[in-house]
Amino acid sequence: MRKSIATVCLSGTLEEKLTAIAAAGFDGIEIFENDLLASPLSPEQVRDRAAELGLTIDLFQPFRDVEAVPEDLLARTLRRAEKKFAVMERLGADLMLVCSSVSPAALDDDALAAGQLRLLAARAAAHGIRVAYEALAWGRHVNTYDHAWRIVRQADHPALGTCLDSFHILSRGSDPKGIEEIPGEKIFFLQLADAPLMAMDVLQWSRHYRCFPGQGGLDVAGLLAHVLRTGYEGPLSLEVFNDVFRQGDTDRTAVDALRSLIALEETAGRTDLPAPVVPTGFAFAELASTGPELPALLTELGFARTGRHRSKPVELWEQGDARIVLNSGLDATTGHPEPALAAIGLETPDPAASAGRARALLAPVLPRHRAVADAPLDAVAAPDSTELFFCRTEHPDHPSWTGDFRACVISPRAASASPAGITHVDHVALTQPRHHFDEASLFYRAVLGLRPHESLELADPYGLLRSRAVSGADGSVRLALNVAQIRPGSGPSGSLWQHIALHSRDIVATARRLRERGAPLLPIPDNYYDDLEARHELDPGLHRTLRELGLLYDRDDSGTFLHLYTATVGRVFFEIVQRIDGYQGYGAANAPVRLAAQHARTR
Template identity: 70%
Template sequence: MRKSIATVSLSGSLSEKLTAIAAAGFEGVEIFENDLIASPLTPEDVRSRAADLGLAVELYQPFRDFEAVPQDLLERNLRRAESKFAVMERLGADLLLVCSSVSPHAVDDDALAAEQLHLLADRAHQHGIRIAYEALAWGRHVSTFDHAWRLVEEADHPALGTCLDSFHILSRSSDPAGIEEIPGEKIFFLQLADAPLMAMDVLQWSRHYRCFPGQGGLDVAGLLTHTVKAGYRGPLSLEVFNDVFRQADAGRTAVDAMRSLLALEESAGLSAPPAPVVPSGFAFAELTAADTEPLRGLLTALGFARTGRHTAKPVELWEQGEARVLLNSSGSDRRSGPTLAAVGLESPDPGAAVRRAETLLAPVVPRRRGPREAPLDAVAAPDGTELFFCRTGRTDHPSWTEDFAPAESEAPEGAGKGSTGISGIDHIALTQPWHHFDEAALFYRSVLGLNPEESQDLADPYGLFRSRAVANSDGSLRIALNVAPSPDGEATRSQHIALTTDDIVATARRVRECGAALMPVPANYYDDLDALHELPQETLGTFRELGILYDRDEDGEFLHFYTATLGRVFFEVVQRTGGYRGYGARNATVRLAAQHTAQHGTV
């Protein structure tokens, strides 16, 4: 099925939008009326430009407030329609989107509405144009797709059909199974959009929070399946209104849009791209820093040992249990300090993982590889983090660890050596640029096959901290995607590595004895914890002494503590008991406030 997108879904001029849409691989475009009106290009110019780019003009939209009006308004509406028909003929568009009326002059009279829609279709037919009638979710008298179809059916004109819009249908909790009762040839167009599940006015929800399929919580794939079963074979077209997309780079947004359509087709069984290869865990986390000495000290205090040096690059391998951290002394801005630049993902089939990523338009990271280095492919996540597909220590696939020569462990003077009980990487948290957050959620869901959890808004000293986690089915790989505000309006680009232990009290004591700077926790937190959970006083005293935070749910418990931040990076140590799958969200406010205090020197 052809892939299309409405120009309203992107930022920029009409010419810029068309260029971005074509570059992303779309075959068609909906021209939004305001984009044409504001453009210096004539309709003929737009038609020629679209043709040069290989884009079909699928639809012109919207035409508003037409049906079920008194005779004097009908004459004015028909005059408006004739003007639009003339523009469409110049534009080369043969389908006009007509939205159900929101006008206070419209009357609740289905027979009158059908009669006037028939008249409009008859006028359009004389110009070789068809009418796609759509029910707006906030329409004055027509607000559901089945009501719109009844009017189309009653009007009974070959140039009149219906347009289905996933947001208008699903936002009203209408049952999309009813779409299958509409003859496929009378479904003239299908517009697709997702949205986060929110309790708010549907008009504001639509105008500000629509997103691409797979980025929200609506069952767009199910709706598409019903539409195809009805016999629809027209374009799959995205129509998204979103404050973020209106400010983001058009080219990047168009690629994100195409990725969403590719994933949607797969979910609806309309295509079969390479199957997702779900990562089974973390191979490593790579930190870059111009000066790695502070990181060496922190890793040593955490119980890591330096076990290898890369044979060709300034990279060290540090290990404890199954937790591996690479220290790279090249490429980091000295002013920003250490940065989490790359993550190694254990993959049962790295080659297939790369093919999947390329099919879904993930950029493959160019990598200079020495003659004896293990093949290691990586793709770039939306925030720039490089994701490497690995099979660590396997005999059936080259292991990246073979590129490291053994190295004797070093420890700073006065620091203790030896394990602190850390056994692996529990999760990694990456703070996203605010305008890439939804893109990142779709990327990890579609490219890696991870399961997204519901988005959460958490209190931050300077606003709201938005977080959404993605994970594989057994929780052996978890990534938390965050957007945090800061006083100057820029994203607080902190990143952290969460390490796991089976005895957090022993680990915290050992780490503190080894000289690690841990994040202080206010006494008020423990007073509140005592009131909330009624923990034994001895346990509460230990938590207070060591700066351990606590959370629990019906499945288990979560205990964790944090190190101080180096540059943009800090470590978390966690212990999970039972079936707890969260991240201690209740404690995020305390952590964020403590980090802001440390960063800005305020109390």
């Protein structure tokens, strides 16, 4: 299906928006009139620029407060409309959006509304223009899609149809099933927006919090299914008002937007997108690291250096099924402190199919030569620029990235660092760029087929951390996506922390060993343990052990969670976790204590 977007969705000037929309791959645009008014480009220049970029102008919007006014106001409305028809002719736009009136002058009179809209449509038709009438959720008398449709039907003019907007329909809790009673050819346009579920004034909700389909809590896919059953053949078009997107990078928001429509189209069965290939585990985590800190820390954590790359300054460290790649050959041009997480290797049953789906969903494909291994390795860039490699480690049907490493003789130092009970990577936490948090969860859901969990707000001493986990159905791949909204300059590179959580089969034993070895662990205040004792009736021995070893404790409906943190090195720290009896969370209750400790001390 053709895909379109309203210019209001994006940050920037009209010219910047057109360029970004075309570069992302959209077919058309809705011109949001305020963008035109603020532009130095004439309507003719906008028309030419859109044509040059291969974009059609699918809608001119909005035209307000038309229907059901007393007769003496009608002449003014029609005069105003004629001026806008003239602008539309200069733009080469032939469809005008009319929103249901919010004017105190409007009367509650469907026959009058139909008559006046019919008149408007007749005037429009004389310019080769059609009119799409839409119910705003806060319209004065007309605020449901079926009411707008009844008026359109009553007006009965070929140049008058309706426009459906998923937000206006779903935000009011209207049942979208009735859409199927509208003939497809009378649905002149379809605007799509999602929104997080919030109990607030619908106008404010609409103006500030809309998001792209799949990023919120509305059933946009369900609504689309009803629309398609009518035979609607117009474009899928996005109309999103969002304070955060308004401040975001124009190009990447445009790509995020188109990705949302491609994923939505898939739910409607209208595409031949390659099926998702959900990753089954972490093959490795790759850290950019030139100094001695990380090898020392990995040794203290019980990792052994097991391989050296044949041709690159890259080492492989292993413990159980946890593999860490240390790369000292990465170009440190990012300006961020090292060490930093550079890449994640994801196990997938079909790396080529994983990469194919990622490509189809507009993930930036990376050159294969960046791979740690010489074996061909498909990779894409995640929203935070972490590289995602699709791997099939040591499987007979597929070249393994590990084949490029020469086994190390275990050094005497490494040998003394015998395993500390780490079994595998439990999760990886990534910090998303400010203004692109919604993009991240959509990316991981659509591209990798991971399931987004609830979005949380965690108290940081200097602000808030927003956090949302995504995971595979069986929990074998878990990512925590964070964005820090904290005072600028508070904490060393505070908004850029990344971490790797390693699972231990016996965290008490692991913690004891780490302490014996003098590993740099994050100190937890004694007050935390006093409170833990008050809140939970823990076995006194366990409570003593937790306090003694600086272990944090959480509990959910099914199980318990024990965890600890290392000090931060560069941008990176490690967490050691033990999930007991099927605990599914990430210890969010302990995050404020952890964040305070991290702000207070960095290594």
